[in-house]
Amino acid sequence: MTVGHALPERSAKFTREMTPALPAARGPVSRAVVEALAADPPLATSLFADAMRAMASADPYGEDLQLALHTCYELHYRGFAGVDPDWEWDTDLLRLRGAMEAVFLDALRRDTTPDDDVDGALEELLTEPVDGSGVTHHLRDEGEWWQLLEHAAHRSVYHLKEADPHAFVVPRLHGRAKTALMAVENDEFGGGRPEMIHQGLYADLLDDLGLDSSYGAYVDAAPAVTLATVTMMSLFGLRRSLRGALVGHFAAAEITTAPSARRMARALERLDGGPRARLFYTEHIEADAVHEQVLRHDVIGGLLADEPRLASDVVFGVRATVLLEDRFGRHVLDRWRSGGTSLRRPLDEGTVGR
Secondary structure, eight states, X not given: OOOOXXXXXXXXXXXXXXXXXXXXXXXXXXXXXXXXXXXXXXXXXXXXXXXXXXXXXXXXXXXXXXXXXXXXXXXXXXXXXXXXXXXXXXHHHHHXXXXXXXXXXXXXXXXXXXXXXXHHHHHHTTOXXXXXXXXXXXXXXXXXXXXXHHHHHHHHHHHTTTTHHHHTTGGGXXXXXXXXXXXXXXXXXXXXXXXXXXXXXXXXXXXHTTOOOSTTTTTTTSOHHHHHHHHHHHHHHTOGGGHHHHHHHHHHHHHHHHHHHHHHHHHHXXXXXXXXXXXXXXXXXXXXXXXXXXXXXXXXXXXXXXXXXXXXXXXXXXXXXXXXXXXXXXXHHHHHHTTSOSSSSOOOHHHHOO
């Protein structure tokens, strides 16, 4: 749902084509992927063989595997500067990606409770922490400017392509579920108004905070706990067999966004954030409150009316989202409470000196 705000001028940086550079590797698996994409195709076979061997000890939530997955998935979005776009469908790379996905998916299933009570899983999302212990609670009540900037950098990994991963599920749905999900996606993409596309609103937020709004600018700084919240979306969206999980994830995200956006708007007001930064969150307060109802009653309701056997997958998507968001929140708050950066490296001094 777009609302009638007076809009700031959109950054030219966002509106032009932005293809990021390849990220820096973090271990043997991601090194194989990055070096293969940067090299001539004949080198790929031996690199991928090394990566497959390294998979035996890969941490499903670790820096190496999550960066490797992120790099593979980005070939389906904007790709990388200097990388042949045909890598997107390279069979050897897809085979390696499949092995990585199996490790990650096994961990997500192991660490979530299986169930087919969709209503119960969604109701759990409506319970706020009694002690107000989340990241957005902290930023609203006592967060510092540098912490607000770090949070914006973390979330840029997703928000600069907001709703793109969910678009992959559209051809996997039909009838009421497809129509309703497209209504939500239409809002996410601006409702026919390019200046209101949520990806662009987030670029405006980054500009307003003095951060880099280039696509992928903070991937190298983002730890695995951040990347995992985004790679999960692509994993679910790109597999037809996981369409129920993607719908569950999308519902979980929309149900929890409005209250967290309200807290972030108050944090920005307290810390004197600019109007373009506040607009991103005030837009989400109203829009996502509506999206929650559409997703619960029409997307999930329509999907399960047609395919009731997918109920356990929907619950899996909800609980995997909670699992990864909880891991992200614990990491960020633990680092901040110890006085350190929650990123892999601190932001430039020029952006944290306010």
